[in-house]
Amino acid sequence: MPVLTTEHLTRRFGSFTAVDDLNISVDGGEIFALLGPNGAGKTTTIKMLITLLPPTSGRATIGGLELSHSAREIRRIIGYVPQMLSADGSLTGRENLMIFAKLYDIPKEERERRIDELLKFMDLAEASDKLVKNYSGGMVRRLEIAQSMIHHPEILFLDEPTIGLDPVGRRAVWDFIKKLRLDFGTTIFLTTHYMEEADKLCSRVAIMHLGKLAIVGEPSALKASLNLEDATLDDVFTHYTGGELDRGESFRETRMARRTARMVG
């Protein structure tokens, strides 16, 4: 059963088409990755799916709910972790979780239990009463994933979850994402620049290029389709995006990505 579908989903900014006629379908329990060069339309797609940006045309359903007129209901069943470091550094880990527990209407008697459960799950129990500005990059990322899981969403959207993390931190985040799917049955929809990560972690990947869907499939099938010996997902990516140098990424996006990387590193 698909928990997320898009049909002809399109977003234009003036004369620029950021997402062009996107048709995808994600099944329950999948880990699905959206890949593509900078400016391919990944973040715009996510922003539409998480109800922050209205599409110009086309439609999408999330958990069976229509995006165009059930935004509020959709917000109850999705979680979102932005690319930038978004936990509040001037609060403790526990307080960061508490505010979201309240905003998601978790009943009072249930809040502490869920917060403790997630802190333990994300290996943050010991640091829970420290201010988040003293956390390492990997800890902040895990806390953010915990924040977005507090209401046990059906689908979790992760925008570049491992950007700027060192290999150890990155691997820890992968393990938690896999565990989330196993323990909670959460469907994961993520974007990433790391092909190796997509290959190891994801059941299916979609490659976007210039706002359009270039190809979608299981990593193994995509690699096999190239008829190359020892083809990697990197090769698939280059094949479908032409391997050209970046275009679209704006100054602001670049600045944010670098700032995130600096804060994490």
Added chain:
Amino acid sequence: MMPRRRVSVLRSILSFFDKTLDIGEMEARKLRHDPSELLTRAVQPALWLVVFGEVFSRVHLIPTGNLSYISYLAPGILAQSVLFIAIFYGIAVIWERDLGILHKFLVTPTPREALVLGKALSAGIRALSQVVIIYILAVLVGAAIDWGPINLALVVVFAILGSALFSTFSLIIASLVKTRERFMGVGQVLTMPLFFASNAIYPLSIMPGWLRFIARLNPLTYEVDAMRGLMVVGGVSVYGIGFDLLILLAVMVVLVLIGARLYPKVVI
């Protein structure tokens, strides 16, 4: 038993204010973790009261009725310091947008109005420290403070309301200009006219007609008017405390509704 429909409306209203308080509480916790910003804010009002106030009370240029100029000025400076802090509050919106904090809040099912009002409330909480600081300064420079508990409570109410109002105004500007650089420019341009086109440091009666007209449209005028009637012995509210409250509440409601429309657009 109430009809089910009314129960659900009541529940959503309660949930709305609950969410507003949650956002406010979060900001209060941040202040508790690091209260140092509260002290640095005492500097500017101190300069106004001690330097400007002391000089102008010697020249007797401004008609202040039975009040000494320092007593006349103190409520004006309280309102002014509330304005000056609240008007730059929108910078936090841009900062939170850049970090992605804002995206996360907007993805929760919280009503947008509750997010905006919660932010406003948290600006109001910050105004409380302003009240304490200005009262201390005012006593030091010899203003005739009215210590009646009801007056004190009402001053607090007006400080919170004024701060909430101007911070929401600031949030609207931030939602429109979207970058820090532009916001700082607009903020600088707005604060002085709001301050000088009001009754904070001189009465409307000595203004030329055109300026008096503008001052009558300026919410700060009603904030100052109420504070002047409440804070100092012999202070008079020209328009009446109830009228001031009504005007400020009405402006606040309009601003929150506009803010709730514009706020989610910051992330686009």
